[in-house]
Amino acid sequence: MEKRKLTVAVTGLNNTDNPGPGIPVVRGIRESQRLEARILGLAYENLEPGIYMPDMLDKAYMIPYPSSGTETYLDRIREIHEKDPIDLIIPNLDAELYTFMKAEKKLKELGIRTFLPTLAQFEERHKANLNEFGEKYGLKVPKSKTLTGYGDIRKIKDEFEFPLLVKGKFYDAYIAYNEEQIINHYNKISAKWGLPVIVQEFIKGTEVNVTALGDGEGETVAAVAMRKQFITDKGKAWSGITVSDKEMLRLTNDLIAKTKWRGAMELEMIKTNSGEYFMIEINPRIPAWVYLAVGAGQNIPEALVRLATGESVSPMTSYKVGKMFIRYSWDMLGDIEEFEQLSMFGEIEK
Incomplete structure (x- = not known):
């Protein structure tokens, strides 16, 4: 069987103790018997380990965070696409999915495909909407409540039993055994991911x-x-x-x-x-x-x-x-020249 040739760009290269899906996705594509893919890594930080892992990427590019704005983000994707035509982008991080879903039509006009949920599908399964989602689709879900301020926290002890879970809208989940721990987790999560913070019954x-x-x-x-x-x-x-x-x-x-x-x-x-x-x-x-x-x-x-x-x-x-x-951790060695090239020019050939 002749393999199909195409260029796939992948995000989520942060292979740390809180790993992104990028490298596992690349490994799956590399092992395909049907595809011969040129893999481009799209990185938010110049020390994301996936950039430097041998035999994973063909080239790596720095991109801005989605918080920089949709147009700024898309401008960088266009710039990369003009140099290195992309057939498909696989975004792997929750915080960037909204940007890619909003930009799906613009990307398609450029010839770049994605395969993502619709905005409606994305929105209705949010942690903050899980109770309604469970009711709609006949699923058992833990009782949950959104927190948008300290006033909401004071009401929790009347509505939930301890321990309970405190979750961020994108990532992070911590167990709380008392109100003080809820406040600590709330501060930490809201500073990192914004509001709302979700409290969930511990099952x-x-x-x-x-x-x-x-x-x-x-x-x-x-x-x-x-x-x-x-x-x-x-x-x-x-x-x-x-x-x-x-x-x-x-x-x-x-x-x-x-x-x-x-x-x-x-x-x-x-x-x-x-x-x-x-x-x-x-x-x-x-x-x-x-x-x-x-x-x-x-x-x-x-x-x-x-x-x-x-x-x-x-x-x-x-x-x-x-x-x-x-999973395991190991020390991967590299050369400062690669890091410098990525930092100075925003891209690196592997």
Whole structure:
């Protein structure tokens, strides 16, 4: 089979203890038997480890943060596209997805494709809207409430039992055992991610996740279930194992069918000791542990590229159970010349 040649740009190269999905996405595309991709890394910081990892990127470019404004952001994408024509961009960070969804038509006019949820799909699954989302789609969700000021915090003890979770609108989740801890977490999260901050009922049980891909017409193209084995202090999976769980996959297929979800998603659930499933979060993107799905037999990054470029992709309905991943850290050596080139010129050839 002759491989299709194309250029794919990827964000989320921050492979630290709070890793982005960028490098796992690249690994999936690199391992494709159907695609021969030139990979461009789009980085927000010049010390994102993914920039310097060998055999991952063909070229790296610095881009401004989405907070710089949509036009400034798009101007830089256009500039890169003129030098290095891009067929597809896969954004991998929550904070940038809104910008890319708003700019989808402009990017398409340039010849750059994306494969993302609609704005309506993106908005309705926000953590702040999870109660309404659960009601609409028949999902059990923990009780939650948005906080926009200290006055809201004072009411919490009358509405929730401790412990409870305090979450940012994009990232971060902390357990609070009293009102003082809620205030501390609220200050930390709001300073970093802005308002609202979400308080959520703490559900006891096992944390399980599904990474999935919807075709936008209601079909589940891929879905792999995983149980977290080890969780960091940031709430990230440092180790996980694929599991056979028909109910988790049924919930996933049902949700994708009802929402007609377009693109990748991660469903975070708690399975209680009594066997109930509570949906605690829906992330509208590929998760950082997606390479486990690739290793288990469902190459979600490859499938997303194919769908984005107009191919028909048959649903993947099985995967290896008991496949495990373990993250680790190591010291990667590089040369100052690469760092200087990226800092001075905003790009680096790999």
